[in-house]
Amino acid sequence: MIDFPNTYDDITVPKGAVVRSGGTDLQERLRSANAQPHIVDLTGIKGFAGIEPGPAGVRIGGGTRMAAVARELADSHPALAITTGGLATPQVRAQGTIGGNLVQRTRCWYYRHPELDCFKSGGDSCPAREGRHLYGVVFDNSECVHPHPSSIAMALLCYDTEIELVDGRRGSVQDLLGDGVDPTRDHTLEHGEVIAAIHIDAPWEGEHGAYFRSISRFEAEWPLVECVVRAAVVDGAIIQAALAIGGVATVPLRMAEAEAVLVGAVLDDATISQVAHACTAGAAPLPETGYKVDLIVATVTETLERLQSSIA
Ligand SMILES: Cc1cc2nc3c(=O)[nH]c(=O)nc-3n(C[C@H](O)[C@H](O)[C@H](O)COP(=O)(O)OP(=O)(O)OC[C@H]3O[C@@H](n4cnc5c(N)ncnc54)[C@H](O)[C@@H]3O)c2cc1C
Ligand code: SF4
16 A cells, blocks of 8 residues: 655554655565555655755755755755765666665665564674674674665765754754664654755855765665765865765764864875874774775775865
């Protein structure tokens, strides 16, 4: 059974039902599990998709396709736009939505296996920790060891972001993600809670942005490590900066120590090296993820070199 509500007031999500936006994550999970639950399809809701600039920033409807985010915010919010335009494939970006991206479930192969249980699928253990975790975390802060899947959540950490739910409540992207410690969750939404919109601040004066992902093939894959940076540059010096990395922990991480190095600096090779190494502070890799420590340094370095080119 599929419901197609037309307005936010029409949305009801009974126990056992699931909401669907673009369906690019949900349908794959349902197919693997051979499940056919009651679906509440959000795509026909008036006002669910669309980007509206305002004086204090931008409102992005939760049902806005990722391709539109990448295209329409390229000039004003380059860090978010480049990150969004660099993920998945053109087909997935044309179909998948920003709201669905933020609350997609983990890509861990144990979780996605229809016959295995783990913390995230109702079990009471993590088979990946003692088993295979080649794509796992480097910052080990949870009993779950697979990184958070959302590149867009990582980019939004660099903005003053508010997530608005259909009932009008608002919280930060950190509130939506949680601290990553609970191994059963990828986000903090309860059953039936729906993201109506994402609000982000206006561009900084002299804003530049860059993004880079280290990935095992050209596209159609989640990154091993990814990095996004947002910087306000005046007279060649960085006066404000936000930097986050993904693929390394059960939530994407904002890197305060690295940002402190960037602010006030001219982006030369020595600064880039210092920032890249600062991003590995506190890393505690698993037996199979030691390679990601070097990859963090390489990925942050490449991201900052791209930022350097955009400033020049
Ligand atoms: C080959 C491939 C590569 C990919 N690579 C990346 C990558 O590198 N980085 C990355 O970030 N993503 C990647 N993705 C994931 C992709 O971005 C997501 O599948 C997509 O963003 C999900 O959006 P959707 O609208 O299709 O969500 P859906 O599949 O419709 O829903 C996803 C989940 O969110 C829930 N949901 C949907 N909308 C809402 C809402 N508004 N409020 C509350 N809950 C909601 C659904 O119930 C479901 O649980 C990749 C996907 C593929 C297929
Ligand atoms: S890493 Fe997380 S998702 Fe994977 S098996 Fe362990 S608990 Fe499940």
